[in-house]
Amino acid sequence: MPRGRRPPGDTGRRPRSQAPHAGPRAGETPPGRSRTIARARGYRTRAVESKPLVPSPLWRPLALVARELARALLGPVALAWRVPAFLFASRAARAEFLEDLAAEPNIFQPVGELSLPDKPLCILISCAEASGEIHALNLVTALRQAAREAGAPEPEFLGLGGPALAAQGVEILGDPVSRSTMGFAGVIGALPFFVGLVLKVARRMCGRCPDIFVPVDSPALHLPLARIARSCSVPVVHFVTPQYWGWAPWRVGAYGQTVNLALSILPFEPAWFARRAVTVAHVGHPLLDELGEQPGRQQPRADELCQRVVVLPGSRAGTIRRNLPSMLSALELARGQDQELEVVVVQRDAGQRELVESILQDLQATGRVGLVCGGLEEELGTAQLALSVSGTVLLDLLHQRLPAVVVYRAETRRQLWLARHFLTTPWFSSVNLLAGREVYPEFFFQEPAPSPELLAAVARGLGDGAWRAECSRALEEPARRLGPPGATRRAALAILGLVQAG
Structure with a gap:
């Protein structure tokens, strides 16, 4: 029978029980040999839909993007019932989260050897922020190495990212990383850019279908792309699960219906996502792949003086503007007459150097506060205390067992x-x-002025060596729970295992 023609009497409609569904069902795995492979590799998954046999119509990418725009516009309308439902169940949700915090996850460990196709795999990888691009770079390297070890051709990569990803041989369809440091107004102004970006990816997925789509973090951009991928019969593995457990957890329903496999990085995430029927494999935190080779600082003594404080105001422009003045004000008030204390603002790179320098100049703090861009781990290793915003940098502090006070200033009272x-x-x-x-x-x-409670905590960190020593010892348990290095390699094996199972 010619390809694309149905048998007589076949309307093309399936019975309801056979229709493909958008989301995962607990315990579902591919049939036959794929089911055996999926179980052997240590995670649950489900069958990946077969690729289309005929080219997609030219209008289909436009229709898929229009669908995502409609979802985005109608999203606020759904809050009218989602918010009251959340508030009604919030006490139970918080109690469940406390249970999940204590859960010990099973780290993903593949069993057996990979058996990949003889032709090179086409992998679409995407990142939207600088931190995600670092993970994506390491993941590309790990995927290539895993394919070589399996005796398969080196995969072909295309996707979204910056120049660093392009330098790794990835065919770049667009660069959202350069937009990631903008605030809300910047995002609104960049809306045409992002719509064009999504449309370009949709056209690629509907034309030359990749074998798998691997978005890294950034669910705001990647969930629409993942839904488009699933509509084009492309399986999705999301590396770095979104933190829905902390904010607006109702979003996890759409997430579970969109991804074939989610790769978690924090130890309490598998239990939380499993409660909500999301297929998840725990690979550990990819930051440990870099930190694992770097020595941590020595355990501080109770009689050790605090001679050096590092200030970590974040990497985004808006976060730095809101937090750095308050952080320096708190340190200035808490240090009193101690003019020997060295205060250094540290940035992971030089991307926001001019902004930090302008803030220090406006505060007339240029002579009293230093600025270092780069060499983060070395700077942390020579400090006795950190004053930091909340973010990934806290894991760098954890690696060094460095005592710290954590702050975050809300932009508005409404946000607070x-x-x-x-x-x-x-x-x-x-x-x-x-x-x-x-x-x-x-x-x-x-409020821009530091509270008495914040001043008291900073003063204790500066003057109480016994507290700093106890804080450093207390960091051993969270460091243990974060798990061993090797997360990126485990993620690569989980991704290729899903390709094999499909």
Whole structure:
């Protein structure tokens, strides 16, 4: 029978029980040999839909993008019932999260050897922020190495990212990384760019279908792309699960219906996602692949003086503008007459050097506060205390067992109110969540002047060596829970295992 023609009497419609579904069902795995492979590789998955046999119509990418725009426009309407439903069940949700915090995950460990196709795989990989691009770069290297070890041809890569990803031989369809440091107004102005970006990816998926789509972090951009991929019969593995457990958890329903496999990085995430029928494999935190080779600092003594403080105001322009003045003000008030204390603002790279220098100049702090761009781990290793915003950098502090005070200044009173009523976690810093208690004092506020409680915590960090020593010892347990290095390699094997199972 000619390709694309149905048998007589076949309307093309399937019975309801056979229709493909958009989301995962708990415990479902591919039939036959694929089911055996999926079980052997240590995670649950489901069958990947077969690729289309005929080219997609030219209008289909436009229709898929229009569908995503409609979802985005109608999203606020759905809040009318989602918010009251969340508030009604919020106490139970917080109680469940406390149970999940104590769960010990099973780290993904593949069993057996990979058996990949003889032709090169086509992998679409995507990142939208600088931190995600670092993970994507390492993942591309790990995927190539895993394919070589399996005796398969080197995969072909295309996707979204910056120049660093292009230098790794990835065919770049667009660069959202350069837009990631903009605030809300910048995002609104860049809306045509992002719509064009999604349309370009949709056309590629509907034309030359990749074998798999691997988005890294950034669910705001990647969930629409993942839905488009699934509509084009492209399986999706999301590396770095979104933090829906902390904010607006109702979003996890759409997430579970979109991804074939989610790769978690924090130890309490598998239990939380499993409650909501999301297929997840825990690979551990990719940051440890870099930090694992770097020595941590020595355990501080109770009689050690605090001679050096590092200030970590974040990497985004808006976060730096909101937090750095308050952080320096708190240090200035807490240090009193101690003019020997060295205060250094540290940036992971030089991307925001001019902004930090302008803030220091406006505060007339250029002579009293230093600025270092690059060499983050070395700077942390020589400090006795850190004053840091909440973010991934806290894991660098954890690696060094460096005592710290964590702050985050809200942009508006409304944002502060929303955080107090809608956060489902007892703490907002990752280290405290890993510890299951408050090891780092944390403060979420909106007023520019530091509160008495914040000043007291900073003063204790500066003057109480016994507290710093106890804080450093208390960081051993969250560091243990974060798991071993090797997350990126485990992620690569999980991705290729899904390709094989499909």
